[in-house]
Amino acid sequence: MKKIALISLGCAKNLVDSEVMLGYLRNAGYKFVSNIKEADIIIINTCGFIKPARQEAHEALTEAIASKNTSKLPSQKIIVVGCYVQRDQKSLKHKFPEVDTWLGVNDFDKIVDAVEGIPFKHATQCFLYDHDSPRCLSTPPAWTYIKISEGCSHHCGFCAIPLIKGPYRSRNISSIVKEAEDLVSKGIKEINIISQDSTYYGRDIGLKDGLPNLLKKLLKIQSLKWIRILYGYPEEITDSLLEVMQEEKICPYLDLPFQHSAPQILKLMKRSMDGHRALKLINKIRKKIPEIVLRTSLLVGFPGEGPKEFINLKDFVKEAQFDHLGVFLYSREKGTDSYSLGDPVKESIKLKRQKEIMQIQAEISLNKNKKYLHQTMDVLIDGVLAKNPSVYTGRTQFQAPEVDGIVFVNRNNSKNNLINTIQKVEITTPDVYDLYGKIVK
Ligand code: SF4
Numbered sequence: 001m002k003k004i005a006l007i008s009l010g011c012a013k014n015l016v017d018s019e020v021m022l023g024y025l026r027n028a029g030y031k032f033v034s035n036i037k038e039a040d041i042i043i044i045n046t047c048g049f050i051k052p053a054r055q056e057a058h059e060a061l062t063e064a065i066a067s068k069n070t071s072k073l074p075s076q077k078i079i080v081v082g083c084y085v086q087r088d089q090k091s092l093k094h095k096f097p098e099v100d101t102w103l104g105v106n107d108f109d110k111i112v113d114a115v116e117g118i119p120f121k122h123a124t125q126c127f128l129y130d131h132d133s134p135r136c137l138s139t140p141p142a143w144t145y146i147k148i149s150e151g152c153s154h155h156c157g158f159c160a161i162p163l164i165k166g167p168y169r170s171r172n173i174s175s176i177v178k179e180a181e182d183l184v185s186k187g188i189k190e191i192n193i194i195s196q197d198s199t200y201y202g203r204d205i206g207l208k209d210g211l212p213n214l215l216k217k218l219l220k221i222q223s224l225k226w227i228r229i230l231y232g233y234p235e236e237i238t239d240s241l242l243e244v245m246q247e248e249k250i251c252p253y254l255d256l257p258f259q260h261s262a263p264q265i266l267k268l269m270k271r272s273m274d275g276h277r278a279l280k281l282i283n284k285i286r287k288k289i290p291e292i293v294l295r296t297s298l299l300v301g302f303p304g305e306g307p308k309e310f311i312n313l314k315d316f317v318k319e320a321q322f323d324h325l326g327v328f329l330y331s332r333e334k335g336t337d338s339y340s341l342g343d344p345v346k347e348s349i350k351l352k353r354q355k356e357i358m359q360i361q362a363e364i365s366l367n368k369n370k371k372y373l374h375q376t377m378d379v380l381i382d383g384v385l386a387k388n389p390s391v392y393t394g395r396t397q398f399q400a401p402e403v404d405g406i407v408f409v410n411r412n413n414s415k416n417n418l419i420n421t422i423q424k425v426e427i428t429t430p431d432v433y434d435l436y437g438k439i440v441k
Helices: 012-027 051-070 083-095 108-116 161-165 173-185 210-219 239-244 263-268 275-288 307-320 337-341 347-370
Strands: 003-008 041-046 077-082 101-103 143-147 190-194 226-229 250-255 293-300 324-329 376-385 388-395 407-410 421-430 435-439
Touching: 003 012, 012 041, 012 077, 012 108, 012 143, 012 190, 041 051, 041 083, 041 108, 051 077, 051 083, 077 083, 077 108, 083 101, 083 161, 101 108, 143 173, 173 190, 173 210, 190 210, 210 226, 210 239, 239 275, 275 307, 293 307, 293 347, 307 347, 324 347, 347 421, 376 407, 407 421
Parallel strands: 003 041, 041 077, 077 101, 143 190, 190 226, 226 250, 250 293, 293 324, 407 435
Antiparallel strands: 376 388, 376 421, 388 407, 421 435
């Protein structure tokens, strides 16, 4: 049977779609390889919502085409799928004529037909998997993602995602719970809930308190240890959500992209929560859940962001004291409301502002990590350090996968394999983003 290499670019939502495609291909008997040179078929699942993501896709396509042109395998094929194709197939086709097949975001369940060149009827809306969809998990066996919806019904001025994925569409609760039960029965300890806006869950299907009710059902799954909510929306944080988040299994963790703090910038971004209201919300959340950990994403270099607005943003970061923070550079995107504002802030200024914010955050992050010194914490061990197998890698409830720091855990020469278990770890050394510790006997 032919061998396939699938490259998954972009966000965790893309990764879930890639895992579903791998599921269909596995069921059709295909084998998987990680080295594209050994693959009969190379599949690239692209991201296309901002410039750096498109550049990354160009690099992956160029590498695949170079492999195809020099391949010893008779007819190596390249199939490119996902958000970038959905957004701009015409220019991609023009730029990369060597690609054999293109697939947008509507037909991931038709990947086998695409690979085998069998014509199929294209779906009219973005593909959204469910509990019956086959899925080949690609993350460590301890944890995984569950995507609870697709698309987005907010219209932030800078964002192309609604153009690519369409309006918000929730999966139904029973399908999500069935999938979670199935995953936990396979040994999963931590489920990370993802979507474009997890806090909006159920609104499009008439559910009141959709996310809190979903969480209550997931809490009933015995062997599920941790549930984490990623991709929240500040305006959608409700009292009922904060109430259910007090349950032990729900990580005291919220990912709330505020994007900016200056009222005039947020107005142009078509977002409403300015820094003053954001700080009120943060204080309310911390009052309700004192041990809460907050992650945010900010955007610098948006049209109209002058020195005054940037100072406002720096002051906001200093006052909010986020535990984790990411900074993106404004990327002018065709079809978005902000496109007409141009892109007046120079790239060098954007990069300088990103660096300044990250320097402020590095100090905050280190001070926050210092509070964990000599504390004993639950750590989900999900692997060993490749270059030093006497060290486990893991995360606390305060660290989300792939975006936050991790814990390096000294094995203390214990021979037991503790991977995919939750261990008591005493923190011995805090670092800017990571923690170091040892297993508490
Ligand atoms: S909420 Fe997120 S995905 Fe939706 S439009 Fe805004 S930035 Fe884009």
